[in-house]
Amino acid sequence: MLIPYDQLSPATLAALIEEFISREGTDYGDHEISLETKSSQIHQQLCEGRIVISYDEHEETCTLIPHWQAMEHGLE
Structure with a gap:
């Protein structure tokens, strides 16, 4: 199930965004990106629909996933 942000x-x-960022790791190449900047980038991707919030009813958890992945799993 998808949940509108x-x-x-x-x-x-x-x-949710902060948890997602911490799971993704911290290696951003030559320049470290602040949590605030990365959070802003993720929020923008949510607004644009490139990332969506998926809720797993069985595990009662939610996570951010790419829109294409939601479509691939029939969550759209």
């Missing part, structure tokens, strides 16, 4: 409270969305 604008249906979450700002605090919940920020926590």
Whole structure:
């Protein structure tokens, strides 16, 4: 199931984005990117629909995934 990002409270969305960033690692090449910058980039991708929020009913968890991956799994 997909959850529209604008249906979450700002605090919940920020926590979800921060958790996603921490899972993705911290190697950004030659330049380190701040959490604030990376959070802003992820939020922009959510607004553009390039990343979506997927909720797993069985595990009762949600995560950010690329839009193409949601389509591939029939979540659209």
